[in-house]
Amino acid sequence: MIVLRTPGGLSLRLRPRALAVGATCALLTLAVGVLALGSGDYPMSATDVLRTLAGGGTPAEHFIVHELRLPRLVTAVAVGAALALAGAVFQSLVRNPLGSPDLLGFTQGAATGALVVIVLGGTSAMLAGAAVASGLATGALVYALAWRRGVHGYRLVLVGIGVAAILTGVNGWLLTRAPLMDAARAVLWLTGSLDGRGWAHAVPLLVALAVLGTAVLAAAGPALRLVEMGDDAASALGVPVQRLRLALLATAVLLVSLAAAAAGPVNFVALTAPHLARRLTRAPGPNLLPSAALGALLLVAADQVAQRGFPGHQLPVGVVTGVLGGGYLIWLLASERRAGRL
Amino acid sequence: MQSRLRGTAMTLAYERRTIARDLTVDIPDHSFTVVIGPNACGKSTLLRALSRMLKPAVGAVLLDGEDIQRRPARAVARTLGLLPQSSVAPDGIGVAELVARGRYPHQGLLRQWSREDERVVAQSMAATGVADLADRAVDELSGGQRQRVWLAMALAQQTPLLLLDEPTTYLDIAHQIEILNLCARLHEEQGRTLVAVLHDLNHAARYATHLVAMRDGRVVAAGPPRDVVTAALVEEVFGLPCRVIDDPETGTPLVVPAARRRAASEVPA
Known part of the structure; x- marks a missing residue:
């Protein structure tokens, strides 16, 4: 633990290990990012990529990097970070390692709105808007159903799992109503994909991350650590638990919905990144910043594998995160069971 | 002068279940107050109300003369601390x-x-x-x-008032006494007002400077242990026939439950 103090009485507490994990993830993301920007039908060396990013390079290179590949990369970074941050907040709020938005129905809820637009026909802006709106509506529904003199962790998880099951059914029904072409597009969207993502996808999420992410990190981080000790203990220390929970649930649902609007419901990043982050930092608590950095790295790396790992086949990134994350989930369930926590 | 922490004419309820009606409790400043009573008499509920976690349906808890529910959680937490029964590390x-x-x-x-x-x-x-x-x-x-x-x-919260919800539950007898000795020392040396819910009457009588005896959501008696702990009151509150003698160690009241009355068939001829 490092403590910085100024003569004026200000003090900051830093955890070197958490900072190191965050910084390492950020650097690795950058490295994989440069690799990703350089690979494709028009391969470029790392130096060329960096020169082009700095404003040099030929007009063709400029177009390829800035218009074709960079938006996809930035979307991946933002979606990964947003999902992981939301996942860390959820798991911490409900005090349950399985309390992730993909298992609690929020991603399915966002998907429902998107599917309605795909089935009825609409622009991609409408699709994004519908995903956000229905994600938020699902959040409100789960909150309302789980409310009983305030919302408590376990009940929220159970209600969320129930709502997720119902929405999966609704989504399946919507798919059967769609014309074949639309259904194919919908399935691709449902898997989670970064194909053809442009700045229009990345920017709303980046803005939300900058505003909400900072607010969550700065204002709610320490309070969230206290909520992990139980509602009573946290409120004895002066945390307005129910208000905090509502505000953080709304924020996390908004982040998840925006991420889904940008890349579809990419699975398992929200579940795995906070766990891995906690293992790496060995610090109790939500580990918000390391989780976000790790989420960005996971998604950028998964997208690189999806695009280049199987020559001749480009997979949607959701397939890769699904396979990796599903394996992780099985391992997690087994180890939590051994530790007696499930 | 009025006490810093008081509950006035409170109705305490969870949803439709009413735990206490017209409950008025006064916590004397600098006392080590212990709340006793049978299971489900409302003592933990009272502690929740006093610590701002449960909003009384009627009435109010006053901290320094002000409705505790109207004060920000953080400001309250600098004056009044609570050790809940179940916290997760x-x-x-x-x-x-x-x-x-x-x-x-x-x-x-x-x-x-x-x-x-x-x-x-x-x-x-x-x-x-x-x-x-x-x-x-x-x-x-x-x-x-x-x-x-x-x-x-x-x-570490450094609050002049500290509430403890059954701080000795799940501990063996030696650790129970250790915790209670520690509380008594904090009370004496640091002058903090302590309010504890305890199950063991004899512990309560030995350590408290002020006792509050509850039954069915009402305060049956309140005052120094010597005045409160009598055979009649124990019978009334807990339904337990007993004798009250002086604790040979401290001179405080000691409750000795009455011996089991043998059935006629067991009496030797």
Whole structure:
């Protein structure tokens, strides 16, 4: 633990290990990012990529990097970070390692709105808007159903799992109503994909991350650590638990919905990144910043594998995160069971 | 002069279940108040109301003359602390780190760890005898040690009023006495007002300076243990026939339950 103090009485507490994990993830993301920007039908060396990013390079290179590949990369970074941050907040709020938005129905809820637009026909802006709106509506529904003199962790998880099951059914029904072409597009969207993502996808999420992410990190981080000790203990220390929970649930649902609007419901990043982050930092608590950095790295790396790992086949990134994350989930369930926590 | 912490004409209820009606309780300043009563008499509910966690349906809890529900949670947490019955130590957290969390109500975005915080945490760990455990993980500790760590966290909050919800539950007799001795010392040396819910009548009679006896959501009697703990009152509150004698160690009232009356068939001819 490092403590910085100024003569004026200000003090900051830093955890070197958490900072190191965050910084390492950020650097690795950058490295994989440069690799990703350089690979494709028009391969470029790392130096060329960096020169082009700095404003040099030929007009063709400029177009390829800035218009074709960079938006996809930035979307991946933002979606990964947003999902992981939301996942860390959820798991911490409900005090349950399985309390992730993909298992609690929020991603399915966002998907429902998107599917309605795909089935009825609409622009991609409408699709994004519908995903956000229905994600938020699902959040409100789960909150309302789980409310009983305030919302408590376990009940929220159970209600969320129930709502997720119902929405999966609704989504399946919507798919059967769609014309074949639309259904194919919908399935691709449902898997989670970064194909053809442009700045229009990345920017709303980046803005939300900058505003909400900072607010969550700065204002709610320490309070969230206290909520992990139980509602009573946290409120004895002066945390307005129910208000905090509502505000953080709304924020996390908004982040998840925006991420889904940008890349579809990419699975398992929200579940795995906070766990891995906690293992790496060995610090109790939500580990918000390391989780976000790790989420960005996971998604950028998964997208690189999806695009280049199987020559001749480009997979949607959701397939890769699904396979990796599903394996992780099985391992997690087994180890939590051994530790007696499930 | 009025006490800093009072509950006036409170109706305490969870949804449709009413626990107490027209409950008025006064916590004398600088007392070690112990609340006793049979299971489900509303003593823990009273503590929740006094600590701002449960909003009375009718009536109010007044802290320094002001409705506690109208004051911000953080401001209340600088005056009144609570050691809840069940708290979860996060996986792998260290003792010093857990105790440090008690400083939360005194910290801010740009004031995360002042010298004062450091001093108070060290002092709280010393007062509860957990300073040697500072670097250990809380999961590795025994029940008694863990309870002292939680108590250290509550002390680090530096509140003149401290509520304890059954602080001795789940501890063996030696650790129960250890925790109660510690509370008595904190009360005497630091002049804090303590309010504890206890199950053991004899512990209550020995350690309390002020007793509140409850039954069915009502206060049956309140006052010094010598006045409150009588055979008649124990019978009324707990339905337990008993004798009350002087504790040979401390002279405080000691409740001795009446011997079992043998059935006629058991009486030797």
